[in-house]
Amino acid sequence: MHNKGIDNQNSGHRSRLITRLVANIRRFSQDQKGAIAIMFVILGSFLLGMAAFGFEGSRYVMEKARLSDAMEQAALALSAEDNGNRTIAAINRNNFLASEYFRRYMRNEKSVSRPVINVSDVVSVNENVQYVEYRVSAQTSHTSWFSSSFFPSFKPTVSVGDNGAARKYRSNIDVVFATDFSNSMNERLSGGSSRIQELKRIVLKLSTELYSYNQGNKVGFVPFDWGMHRGSNCRIALSTRTKVTALSTDIIKNLHNNVDYEKTINSIPNESDSEINVPLSQISYQPYGSDWACLKASPMSLETGLTANYNELLSINAMPAGGNTFVSSGILRAAQLLGKSTAAKRVLVIVSDGQDTVNEIITPTLIERGMCEKIKRVMSTRYSVGKIAFVGIGYTPTVDWKLCVGDNNFYISTNVNELEDDLRRAVFEEVGHNTLKRF
Template sequence: MNMLNKPLRSLRDFRNDRRGAFAIGFVILSGFLFSISILGLEGSRYIAERARLSDAMEQAALALTAENNGEGAERNYTLSKAYFAAYMPREKAVLQPNVVVKYGVSPGNLSYVEYRVSGQTQQTSWFSSTFFPTFSQDMLVGGNGAARKFRSSIDVMFVVDFSGSMNEPFGTSGTKLSELKRIVLQLVRDLYQYDAGNKAGLVPFGWGAKEGSRCDFPFVPYYPMPVDILALNPTLQFQKNINVAATVAAIPNNVNSINIPLSAVSEGNCLKMSYSWKVPLTSDYARINQIQSMTASGGTLVSSGVLRGASALSVGTAPRKVLIIVSDGTDDPEKITLTQELMNAGMCNRIRQAISTSQSVGKIAFVGINYRPTANWQGCVGNKNFYLPSTVEQLEESLHRTVFEEVGHNILKDQ
């Protein structure tokens, strides 16, 4: 009997002593709590990663609507992956994104293009174990983004410097003018392909321009301009006779108040020795292609082209209008400040108003080829529409952006 008392007493003591029970419970519970902590930490990390991936895909969708490369273009995937990698540089892998292009018409009868981008990135878990519940060693985080850009027809007027300096070499094998011709023609082809309703036009300028057998100046003079005033180089007498306020007020009227025959001016004025002419807004590529045979000669007075270009663009009927000014030098001679005076009097705002429509604010862009202008074109057109390319590649990119860089807006994405 005594031999049984001792083990029985030990059992009674173990039953009455609860410290062991708490220890066992703590051991069991601590593993569960640790697992919950790990899941919470990694889970919040993956939620943050998914949010970053969604931001990347929304930005990628915006970029794709701006470029609008079309369904299946390889550029769609390389650009999307580049955005993913930039937003999420520490990921183990970026999988091939999925890009869907949709076209439609809004309730307001505006056509649009829509890009939807979805994708996944592979992540490595910080804590992964087979002993307690955690995330897998490799996790896929996915999401999507969407953007839409409304497509309406556009009128584009190229106001192009045809002064003699445009014949200078540019790039490896061409001149400023030859490279500009090539780029403009490619842009026009793309413009017509993009929408059959798009139109383009051309206004060449030097120190003034020409119309038939006379000089063409879009300025309002105080008094009749002397016929021989440009028989030699341009002088301040010409500038002093221009009524700047009246000239700005007349925008976008087609002013023809200065009557000087080409026979009365020197070779550097009015594009006298240049084989060039205006091409009004047209959807006929053959007419724009006439730029191929045009030649450059003479001096530079940018405002003479800008005002004439604004008049030619204002008669367009498209919902959106863009005036693109391309030049490679400042007005000459240096003492001529007529362009800046017109700017100071409100020329740029007046043009913008004249080419604005009920659907869009008129856009003016300035492209300065390999030079820094003395007139404040940056203030005139705004920082986003001001370009100073110094290479052929930069010129091509700048002109493409002036025409096609219309960024869309993000829309509701897939859940």
């Protein structure tokens, strides 16, 4: 009975303590109600602001990164085309190209500003190499998701800006066009006149652009059919085991057995005493007619060595096309001309509209034995690897020209616009390199 009384007394004491504590809490809550409300508002605003900055901030960082990528890719594209920024046509083309990159990269923006494109003057690095710099900048506007006047956040509309730049080196360049002047080049090219006339026009147009850079650029022109003639002799840069004193279709059909391939390739880019050098009077004219070989369709040789004089190139307009085709004769002669080049960059452009005729074995054998690799080594400089490009007009080659020139330098043109675009890429195309942007 005594213990039971003590337990009841302790239980009552605890109840009074709990009641007193609850009363104190209720009284504190009533007395501090305003302070708690203020703290809740402050804390709530802080949390909402942090959420807004977290979501929106990361969003705008990503948008800026996307814009930066668009700027850099646009600058690279502009440097690849290298239109300059001086004529209305060039300005319009550059704006269109840059805007297309922005449109593809920035699809969900409220607005995208017109790109600002700056092209630096060509800055001299040394006597052989110069560069041009394309710098693109723009701004995009974005509607904020959590904009509010009740808590810290971004403005209703936020502008994000960035820029990108690419630098393209313009080495002084020597280009030799080895061009097919066989009879099939007189056929019409879709969208234009004859293949040979369109080819001449485009070559002269590209030569004008090369000269306009005013860097000592030079152009050479090597026409060929089944060989070419210089003076009164037919000259073909093939070294033979036994001397060739006359040319006929029977001799040429078996010529691959007489060619010294090793000596021919080792001689590049020099002329050899053992290469074919036959008087034009010793060319048999049957069964292909009187002009089947060595550019007999032309009364004079219109080969043009490397020159910076545009007027010297104009002579190609007077040269007719006729005869059969032997592409290697043009390649080997063009390599001899480029061997005399002192330019920082050297390019050989081969243009043909058909397979070799009379003998289809020599060219693929030369390619397999390393003719193209030897030419590239000869053309290479400390500034640039030698480049060979092949442009086929309206046919699918059976010779694996990609083995010679590489996938990126092989083109097939089916109309006049494609021919001009492909020749332009063969001569000029070199993608620039991104450089430091402005912060």
